[in-house]
Amino acid sequence: MIIDCHGHYTTVPAAHTSWRKDQLAAWEAGTATPRYPDISDNDLRESIEDSQLRLMRERGVDRTIFSPRASAMAHHEGDETVSRQWAEACNDLIFRVTQLYPDNFIGVCQLPQSPGVPIANSIAELRRCVEELGFVGCNLNPDPSGGHWTSAPLTDRSWYPFYEAMVELDVPAMVHVSAVTNPNFHATGSAYLNADTTAFMQFVQADLFRDLPELRIVIPHGGGAVPYHWGRFRGLADMLKRPPLDESVMRNVFFDTCVYHQPGIDLLFEVIDIDNLLFGSEMVGAVRGIDPRTGHYFDDTRRYVEALDLAADDREKVFERNARRVYPRLEQLIKA
Amino acid sequence: MIIDCHGHYTTVPAAHTSWRKDQLAAWEAGTATPRYPDISDNDLRESIEDSQLRLMRERGVDRTIFSPRASAMAHHEGDETVSRQWAEACNDLIFRVTQLYPDNFIGVCQLPQSPGVPIANSIAELRRCVEELGFVGCNLNPDPSGGHWTSAPLTDRSWYPFYEAMVELDVPAMVHVSAVTNPNFHATGSAYLNADTTAFMQFVQADLFRDLPELRIVIPHGGGAVPYHWGRFRGLADMLKRPPLDESVMRNVFFDTCVYHQPGIDLLFEVIDIDNLLFGSEMVGAVRGIDPRTGHYFDDTRRYVEALDLAADDREKVFERNARRVYPRLEQLIKA
Numbered sequence: 184m185i186i187d188c189h190g191h192y193t194t195v196p197a198a199h200t201s202w203r204k205d206q207l208a209a210w211e212a213g214t215a216t217p218r219y220p221d222i223s224d225n226d227l228r229e230s231i232e233d234s235q236l237r238l239m240r241e242r243g244v245d246r247t248i249f250s251p252r253a254s255a256m257a258h259h260e261g262d263e264t265v266s267r268q269w270a271e272a273c274n275d276l277i278f279r280v281t282q283l284y285p286d287n288f289i290g291v292c293q294l295p296q297s298p299g300v301p302i303a304n305s306i307a308e309l310r311r312c313v314e315e316l317g318f319v320g321c322n323l324n325p326d327p328s329g330g331h332w333t334s335a336p337l338t339d340r341s342w343y344p345f346y347e348a349m350v351e352l353d354v355p356a357m358v359h360v361s362a363v364t365n366p367n368f369h370a371t372g373s374a375y376l377n378a379d380t381t382a383f384m385q386f387v388q389a390d391l392f393r394d395l396p397e398l399r400i401v402i403p404h405g406g407g408a409v410p411y412h413w414g415r416f417r418g419l420a421d422m423l424k425r426p427p428l429d430e431s432v433m434r435n436v437f438f439d440t441c442v443y444h445q446p447g448i449d450l451l452f453e454v455i456d457i458d459n460l461l462f463g464s465e466m467v468g469a470v471r472g473i474d475p476r477t478g479h480y481f482d483d484t485r486r487y488v489e490a491l492d493l494a495a496d497d498r499e500k501v502f503e504r505n506a507r508r509v510y511p512r513l514e515q516l517i518k519a
Numbered sequence: 520m521i522i523d524c525h526g527h528y529t530t531v532p533a534a535h536t537s538w539r540k541d542q543l544a545a546w547e548a549g550t551a552t553p554r555y556p557d558i559s560d561n562d563l564r565e566s567i568e569d570s571q572l573r574l575m576r577e578r579g580v581d582r583t584i585f586s587p588r589a590s591a592m593a594h595h596e597g598d599e600t601v602s603r604q605w606a607e608a609c610n611d612l613i614f615r616v617t618q619l620y621p622d623n624f625i626g627v628c629q630l631p632q633s634p635g636v637p638i639a640n641s642i643a644e645l646r647r648c649v650e651e652l653g654f655v656g657c658n659l660n661p662d663p664s665g666g667h668w669t670s671a672p673l674t675d676r677s678w679y680p681f682y683e684a685m686v687e688l689d690v691p692a693m694v695h696v697s698a699v700t701n702p703n704f705h706a707t708g709s710a711y712l713n714a715d716t717t718a719f720m721q722f723v724q725a726d727l728f729r730d731l732p733e734l735r736i737v738i739p740h741g742g743g744a745v746p747y748h749w750g751r752f753r754g755l756a757d758m759l760k761r762p763p764l765d766e767s768v769m770r771n772v773f774f775d776t777c778v779y780h781q782p783g784i785d786l787l788f789e790v791i792d793i794d795n796l797l798f799g800s801e802m803v804g805a806v807r808g809i810d811p812r813t814g815h816y817f818d819d820t821r822r823y824v825e826a827l828d829l830a831a832d833d834r835e836k837v838f839e840r841n842a843r844r845v846y847p848r849l850e851q852l853i854k855a
Contacts, residue, residue, distance in 0.1 A: 325703070331667070332703045367661070367668045372720035372755050376744045377713035384708035404751075408712045408744030414780025415740075418806035418817035419708050444750025450786045470754030481754035 185485065186506040187239070189357070189403055189439045189463030190247035192277060194234040196226040199276060203255070203269060210261045219272055227279055234467050236287060242485050244464070248510065249277055250291035250322050254370050256361040258296040259329030263304065267295035270308055278316040289513055290318035291357070296327040298334070303344040313352045319512040321349070323356035325382055330363030330374055337382055338389035346398050353511050355399035358382045371469035379407025383436070387420055387428065392435040399435055399509055401461060405442035405451050413454045437509055439463030440484050440501070443470055448487035457497045461505050462488060521821065522842040523575070525693070525739055525775045525799030526583035528613060530570040532562040535612060539591070539605060546597045555608055563615055570803050572623060578821050584846065585613055586627035586658050590706050592697040594632040595665030599640065603631035606644055614652040625849055626654035627693070632663040634670070639680040649688045655848040657685070659692035661718055666699030666710055673718055674725030682734050689847050691735035694718045707805035715743025719772070723756055723764065728771040735771055735845055737797060741778035741787050749790045773845055775799030776820050776837070779806055784823035793833045797841050798824060
């Protein structure tokens with residue numbers, strides 16, 4: 184079985200996206216939130232069949248851990264209520280997809296984060312998604328300000344109540360920022376990668392995983408800059424008198440394989456232990472084109488992993504077993 | 520000849536650092552700036568001989584393109600006058616080192632940047648350093664706010680007057696941020712790498728090098744996350760309908776080799792054209808320890824490059840010729 188741990192619902196029906204625009208317009212105008220539109224099962228099937236599901240079938244991917252479009256989370260827009268309504272609408276849509284295609288999609292939720300609002304306020308939606316909708320994890324935004332980094336680091340105690348709920352529910356979080364309003368950053372070109380690197384270094388500096396040894400975090404996009412600079416991070420841990428990375432961070436942190444060329448995947452697998460790697464593609468997502476050098480989609484990351492010619496056991500870990508281990512509720516769903 | 524394009528004077532005499540503290544204290548108190556201390560040539564020799572110069576000799580590095588300590592630039596501290604005084608003091612110290620060791624050190628200057636202050640105000644100090652002190656380049660901070668990213672992107676027209684002065688003086692800039700006050704970031708662990716990635720993506724998105732084809736930029740720390748994600752950046756250029764990276768960015772942008780493990784250097788040289796790579800170590804700097812896996816200093820980057828077993832011509836490019844091409848005033852100094 185091949186499990187993609189990182190898929191976003193970027194091909195939602197137009198009515199969903201239109202509602203979001205109307206919702207924000209209503210909030211700005213101070214008028215009532217418009218009624219969420221009727222979206223039929225057929226609308227959902229159309230939005231999935233010829234994009235995400237077709238690509239999964241073409242690439243031989245069996246299941247995708249599926250979450251709302253990351254760049255559209257836009258936690259900086261509106262206020263807490265706006266973010267809650269939007270998160271609920273996005274998560275409900277993901278839930279419907281998982282019900283229509285229970286063998287292909289497993290839900291991961293967006294959180295109703297909002298700048299300056301305690302993360303504890305996101306616990307209720309996490310709980311709803313996990314306990315009522317059968318989701319297996321969440322996307323956690325370390326910068327709900329949209330590129331201004333006004334929150335406390337992920338290792339600050341203010342995040343702990345949410346982490347404790349994650350541990351109780353036995354679900355991991357993927358660290359994932361969203362759209363940016365700071366013109367210095369391009370969402371998929373720099374903000375995402377920067378957030379990955381930033382989160383990792385925060386984990387290096389603090390005792391988060393000593394305090395919460397059961398907490399599991401997925402850092403997407405191949406870990407940002409981290410594997411490429413693995414020597415730098417090992418050396419910094421040493422300089423800062425922190426424990427070695429394998430002890431202090433890598434029991435709890437996992438990287439996906441969203442790296443869109445062979446040399447990057449080669450490095451990732453050379454440097455990072457196989458037990459810390461989850462197959463992922465970020466599909467349909469950040470980079471949609473075909474690489475003229477290979478004739479294949481940039482984000483067809485299965486090809487790069489297959490080209491490694493891994494031992495059977497390692498291959499199975501990356502494509503399946505690690506995901507089932509990091510997302511225990513996925514394991515339960517598959518067994519059921 | 521082996522030229523290190525990225526060395527910082529991190530071992531300055533204590534009197535210099537003390538003066539900075541006093542300068543900032545005086546500014547905060549609203550009192551007169553204290554007189555800069557007397558620092559003898561012997562003080563300078565002591566600060567260099569047993570650290571930077573010893574390490575250069577041990578590693579077989581002939582010359583270092585030498586600039587003030589990057590993390591101490593701290594453009595966010597004080598105001599424009601404070602930054603100007605500090606930049607002048609730091610640059611004058613670098614100048615003295617280049618005079619004491621003309622065969623070993625070539626100067627690159629710190630700029631008197633300050634948040635919200637036009638970059639054009641830094642032209643005078645650039646000109647002084649190049650024309651009067653014989654410097655060959657500058658460090659340009661894309662985020663003088665210290666981790667809050669409140670400036671315009673490097674491709675914004677507001678930076679152009681400075682770039683035009685660089686072109687006129689025929690000097691490149693290394694993009695280099697400094698200390699951060701934003702607790703989300705660790706200077707050398709995430710802020711530096713993020714800035715490198717951010718700057719590169721800004722260049723991908725805009726026509727800066729079409730407007731200024733003679734402008735040359737060095738992105739340090741092996742290009743941040745960029746080479747590891749080279750497929751992502753090639754794919755994003757395609758998606759954004761931008762020209763291929765080789766045409767739009769890589770005629771003007773160069774990466775150093777400050778990547779502190781062999782797999783990272785292997786990837787860098789596999790992915791990036793040899794003409795775009797400058798040998799660098801960031802020494803004495805970010806990571807000072809010895810890698811227990813190799814028994815050698817993390818930042819002894821010459822070892823990683825030598826292990827590539829490059830063809831003689833390529834080796835000479837990375838260690839010497841590219842630096843002499845990117846820094847034409849260095850070429851003049853060596854010839855003289």
